[in-house]
Amino acid sequence: MKTHEHLAGRRGFLKGLLAAGAAGVLGSGPGSLLRPHPAEAAPFDPSAYEVFRNACPRNCYDTCSIKTYVRDGVVQFVEGAPESTFTNGGLCVKGYTYPRRIYSPDRIKYPMLQEGRGSGNWRRISWDEAMSRIADKILEIKKRDGNLLGLGLTKYSGNFGITNYGVEGMMSSLGYTTRFVGTPCWPAGIDAQNYDLGDMWCNDPEDLVKARYIIVWGANPAWCSMHSMKYLYAARERGARILVIDPIFTQTAAKADEFWQVRPGTDGALALGMARHLLDAGLVDRDFVQNAAVGYEDFAAYLKTNVTVEWAAKTSGIPADAIRAATEEFAAAKPATVWIGYGMQRHTNGGSMVRAIDAFVAMSGNIGVEGGGARYGHLQTWGFNYHAMIQKQPAGSVGVRGASGPKGEFDFAGGEAATYSDRTLNINKTAQEILDARDPELRMLWIACKNPFAQDFDRNKLEKAFAKLEMVVSVEQFFTETVRHSDIVLPVTTLFEEWTINASYWHYWLSLNEQAIKPMHEAKSNIEIAALLSRAMNAREPGSCTFPQEVDGKEWMIKECNKGIYDLFGISSWEELRKGPAKARLASSASWHDRTFKTPSGKYEFSSALCARNGFTALPEYVEGRRPDAPFRLMTPHIQFGLHSQFVNLDWMEAYYPEPFVYIHPASARKKGIADGDMVRVFNRIGEVRVRARLSGNVAEDCVVMYEAWFRKLNYNVQNVVDDCAADMGAMKTGAPGVAIHDQFVDIAPADGGRA
Amino acid sequence: MSTRYAFLMDMDKCIGCRGCGMACKNFNQLAPDMVWRQVYPLDERIYPHRDRAFLSLACNHCDDPACLAACPAGSYTKRPDGIVVHHQETCIGCTNCIRSCPYGAPRFNKVEKHAEKCSLCHERLDAGLTPACVQACPTGALTLIDLDTFDNANAVQYPAGYPAMPRLNPSTRFILPRMPRVLRG
Amino acid sequence: MTYEFPLVFFTVLTQLGIGLALAAAWKTCFGGAAVPRRLWLAALVATLAGLVASLFHLGAPLRAVTALNGLGHSWLSREGLVFGLFVLLLLLAALRPGRAVTALPAALAGLAALVVQGFTYAPVSLPAVSNGFPLLLFALTALTLGTAFGAETPGPQRLTICLLLVVLLIVPCLWASGSAVMQETAALWRQSAGFWAGLVLTAAALVLSLVRRTAAPAQGVLLFCGALLVRVTFFSATVHTATHLGMPY
Structure with a gap:
């Protein structure tokens, strides 16, 4: 399929050799076979390509700007856009697999119908037939129930390109439906930062270089934000000290000056202990806490009454003298910053821990400071029109009475019609919510930009839940486990086959995503699929779907842009992005630089009445974590080779990441009779995973680690043993609380006699 | 002024991301299971934390390359700038280079039945660009140096975990990884 | 793990051929009885069989002849050359059995082939x-x-x-x-x-x-x-x- 166009020099050499070969096969003249002349391959010539602008739309801090080199209508290779100082010319191990994703023989090529869900008995159908079956089913549901609440959508972060919110738009254009809302990713921390600061708004990550002390707390940028590492290194070269706090000795920890292996779920205690020491040592920034904050005295009183450094040390496992020393260094360094990771808030007490860290940073006077800050994430650059997303329900549509809450952190639509709204179900309890849905039951599920069987919790329960569904439609690129549990699969375009525009929740760059090649096979973009469905719906029942029946991807991308975006990024039109990504014009690299907070008080709130109203403590008090019900804590964080269930399935990636492991401490393995490389069972009350063990002192003795991934050839799924226990916060801003992904407990035993 | 191109692999900066290797596959359009650059984790006897420090290795473009010496077909040449080039078109697939290279740089393409290896992206170098792996490295752990002018007292030629082959005189240079102070709960 | 069967058969069969040639030469020079032609022929057949086996080791057997390109540096090239010579001399010895003038060169070529093989299969990468x-x-x-x-x-x-x-x-x-x-x-x-x-x-x-x-x-x-x-x-x-x-x- 692909041609080695840019290696033409080598090919040219071959031709020359063959021609000369005729002159004398064994002769000694130039070009003879016996004395091949050194190949002088022609220099690489970038001008021989059409170069397109693309952006990696995955749920990733780095959201890289891509330059795509196309020749003869084929993507030859990709590289990072050099114009973005963040991407800096290089993609990551995942991004460089994109040419393979486009041309992978494993791609879903045309709509297919599975005769008997899970049977593997797939047959090719036309787009017409697929849409007929789907439209018929939707109309049948509407007729049966008198509404469309039996039709559900689950979609999340598989593709964050803005036009892909057209999937939500498609649902709205059909009527009031059921939406899985919330996010398994970061909601507890979002709410926590909203209580403290009024919004989630982090400094420009590129200003990390200005920091003199950096705590990376529960984040692993070496794997999950590789492009941020250069700023950590640069800061250190300028004299900064880097402390990594994590239950796992991560790759980032290995690059730090100091690593604290905190007991999982006790980060809040540790942060409060550090806050207490700021108080004891007289290191509190009086100006900030008195002039820019409210509730400080209450918090100080709480610390004095309830918190000691010794208690924090005992709870977290980090020695008291180390806590004191680091606190003093942090306070002395100006500026100092904490990078609060998403892993740290995936606990039943996750939001409270983020609030405790926020409070520590605030007391040290590092909020609103360039190079400082309690960095978590931001949505400052996401002010698009959401033209694709905001569609009108057909006249007479019936739904749930009254307004719904937010449908996720990216729900910028707001102002829902008050008479009726969609039914919202918790995305973090997908299985239970499907099982529990009544009046009407959930009958049909549309899945896009998401792989529930790889991401949703309690996989065994999910199997039961899917069995209840009358029709499942997946929009996919590969035959995932979710597709196996679907009736119809629709092939969706890769980012190279569609127009869209992308922003990041970490850095401040904006990237255009041009259509670089024609869609492969019969793949269509999400908005094209919506238009096709609209055509099928309206052909059957005119007016049953308001989604336009013709869409132009480029036009729809342009419709997402507005003056606010252009002004923020200092561009006059989207076309300027064809020259490369643009960075937001920031008054300061620091968030909250003018100390105008978006809290009810307009100040930093050590004590949040809103938080108390929502059922939590007003102060960032210590909350104990989930109690174990099995010998080992299980953590299932991200590995650098995949983004959730994407990338690891590609054969290119298998060259570097062929097989998953469960990582277990050598001492624990010894007690369990497990040797390095043994096949083991990791199990708990909801399921089990069979996987090879890798002994590693990087994990604590009472902890095991498995990295989430989908391998095309392996029956490996960490969600078999991860339940849907909720995190504390998240409902306020994302519609549902987060999920305690890292408060999971398992046992482990040799399987199949161990050696396998 | 002569030039001898080489890789400088800073293990202290390397995060083992494999971006270098995948960038190589991406630019050089390698077969799905083929890699020209591999990243090897250091054994715990060398670096005490498992899977946390790495050697990223492709071809070392040796001064006296074992592959070139072993190749019966004359499919290897050495450019004046030190780059050892393998010419797939004349390769007869005898695998003698693969047997002979102590660093595992040449690998066998099972479909096309020839050896192949890192070219140091000489087509890119000749166009004034850096090799694909160097361009990709997000931390600056992999850089291109000219050994004739390179002067870094911290660089070593034979780190632990990398066989010393003085006769071949491999060109790659390494900076050793440091370790953080570790406090465990 | 690769078993390298072509190399296994190539080396053992050619070494059988060399052994037979040495034995035949020894008999020719020091033995009393006449050396039968079939001993030389056996050496020739074993060596040729070995050479055929070696072709299966190549990705491009049709271009095997280009393996002589590297005589200046490659022991494998030299192996090809010396075996070519060995086969020719075995042929001569088989045509004129019992004569030292044909037996000795064949034996010497066999010894040379052994030495070259000894170098070919001793790369630095296999300590x-x-x-x-x-x-x-x-x-x-x-x-x-x-x-x-x-x-x-x-x-x-x-x-x-x-x-x-x-x-x-x-x-x-x-x-x-x-x-x-x-x-x-x-x-x-x-x-x-x-x-x-x-x-x-x-x-x-x-x-x-x-x-x-x-x-x-x-x-x-x-x-x-x-x-x-x-x-x-x-x-x-x-x-x-x-x-x-x-x-x-």
């Missing part, structure tokens, strides 16, 4: 065999096979078998006290069923020779099979430095 061991192994293989099929009396055969057994037993012990890669090679050889089976067959040939007090083709067959098995171990269980990257050497 356990990057020494005189391949040459010793190949020479003793040639001599045991040559004496088994070509000698009149069992004496030389017993001597060479004993030497071969001693070398095969001692060398892995030497590796065990060497570098990490050598130690692992020693361990793999000792775990290799083929290695021990090869030793047993070789020892059986010795026993047979002691019992029957004569050199017989049966012993030659045992030795040949033994040599193949040991050679499989040589090519598959000798550890390459590249497999240890990241580990102590």
Whole structure:
């Protein structure tokens, strides 16, 4: 399929050799076979390509700007856009697999119908037939129930390109439906930062270089934000000290000056202990806490009454003298910053821990400071029109009475019609919510930009839940486990086959995503699929779907842009992005630089009445974590080779990441009779995973680690043993609380006699 | 002024991301299971934390390359700038280079039945660009140096975990990884 | 693990050919009886069979002739050349058997081929065999096979078998006290069923020779099979430095 166009020099050499070969096969003249002349391959010539602008739309801090080199209508290779100082010319191990994703023989090529869900008995159908079956089913549901609440959508972060919110738009254009809302990713921390600061708004990550002390707390940028590492290194070269706090000795920890292996779920205690020491040592920034904050005295009183450094040390496992020393260094360094990771808030007490860290940073006077800050994430650059997303329900549509809450952190639509709204179900309890849905039951599920069987919790329960569904439609690129549990699969375009525009929740760059090649096979973009469905719906029942029946991807991308975006990024039109990504014009690299907070008080709130109203403590008090019900804590964080269930399935990636492991401490393995490389069972009350063990002192003795991934050839799924226990916060801003992904407990035993 | 191109692999900066290797596959359009650059984790006897420090290795473009010496077909040449080039078109697939290279740089393409290896992206170098792996490295752990002018007292030629082959005189240079102070709960 | 069967058959068969040629030359120069032509022909056939086997090792056998390009630096190229010469001289010796003037050059070419093979299969990347061991192994293989099929009396055969057994037993012990890669090679050889089976067959040939007090083709067959098995171990269980990257050497 692909041609080695840019290696033409080598090919040219071959031709020359063959021609000369005729002159004398064994002769000694130039070009003879016996004395091949050194190949002088022609220099690489970038001008021989059409170069397109693309952006990696995955749920990733780095959201890289891509330059795509196309020749003869084929993507030859990709590289990072050099114009973005963040991407800096290089993609990551995942991004460089994109040419393979486009041309992978494993791609879903045309709509297919599975005769008997899970049977593997797939047959090719036309787009017409697929849409007929789907439209018929939707109309049948509407007729049966008198509404469309039996039709559900689950979609999340598989593709964050803005036009892909057209999937939500498609649902709205059909009527009031059921939406899985919330996010398994970061909601507890979002709410926590909203209580403290009024919004989630982090400094420009590129200003990390200005920091003199950096705590990376529960984040692993070496794997999950590789492009941020250069700023950590640069800061250190300028004299900064880097402390990594994590239950796992991560790759980032290995690059730090100091690593604290905190007991999982006790980060809040540790942060409060550090806050207490700021108080004891007289290191509190009086100006900030008195002039820019409210509730400080209450918090100080709480610390004095309830918190000691010794208690924090005992709870977290980090020695008291180390806590004191680091606190003093942090306070002395100006500026100092904490990078609060998403892993740290995936606990039943996750939001409270983020609030405790926020409070520590605030007391040290590092909020609103360039190079400082309690960095978590931001949505400052996401002010698009959401033209694709905001569609009108057909006249007479019936739904749930009254307004719904937010449908996720990216729900910028707001102002829902008050008479009726969609039914919202918790995305973090997908299985239970499907099982529990009544009046009407959930009958049909549309899945896009998401792989529930790889991401949703309690996989065994999910199997039961899917069995209840009358029709499942997946929009996919590969035959995932979710597709196996679907009736119809629709092939969706890769980012190279569609127009869209992308922003990041970490850095401040904006990237255009041009259509670089024609869609492969019969793949269509999400908005094209919506238009096709609209055509099928309206052909059957005119007016049953308001989604336009013709869409132009480029036009729809342009419709997402507005003056606010252009002004923020200092561009006059989207076309300027064809020259490369643009960075937001920031008054300061620091968030909250003018100390105008978006809290009810307009100040930093050590004590949040809103938080108390929502059922939590007003102060960032210590909350104990989930109690174990099995010998080992299980953590299932991200590995650098995949983004959730994407990338690891590609054969290119298998060259570097062929097989998953469960990582277990050598001492624990010894007690369990497990040797390095043994096949083991990791199990708990909801399921089990069979996987090879890798002994590693990087994990604590009472902890095991498995990295989430989908391998095309392996029956490996960490969600078999991860339940849907909720995190504390998240409902306020994302519609549902987060999920305690890292408060999971398992046992482990040799399987199949161990050696396998 | 002569030039001898080489890789400088800073293990202290390397995060083992494999971006270098995948960038190589991406630019050089390698077969799905083929890699020209591999990243090897250091054994715990060398670096005490498992899977946390790495050697990223492709071809070392040796001064006296074992592959070139072993190749019966004359499919290897050495450019004046030190780059050892393998010419797939004349390769007869005898695998003698693969047997002979102590660093595992040449690998066998099972479909096309020839050896192949890192070219140091000489087509890119000749166009004034850096090799694909160097361009990709997000931390600056992999850089291109000219050994004739390179002067870094911290660089070593034979780190632990990398066989010393003085006769071949491999060109790659390494900076050793440091370790953080570790406090465990 | 790759077994490199083409190389196994190539080296053992060509060493059989060399052994036979040496035996024939010895008889021609020092033996009383006339040297039968079939001994030279057998050497020729074995060598040609080995060369054919070697083609299966190539990705592009049709371009095998270009393997001569690297004569200036490649022992593998030189191996090709010297075997080409050897085959020609064997042909001459077979055409004019019983004459020292044809026998001696053939024998010398055979010896040269052994030496070249000894260098070819001793690359720096295989520390356990990057020494005189391949040459010793190949020479003793040639001599045991040559004496088994070509000698009149069992004496030389017993001597060479004993030497071969001693070398095969001692060398892995030497590796065990060497570098990490050598130690692992020693361990793999000792775990290799083929290695021990090869030793047993070789020892059986010795026993047979002691019992029957004569050199017989049966012993030659045992030795040949033994040599193949040991050679499989040589090519598959000798550890390459590249497999240890990241580990102590």
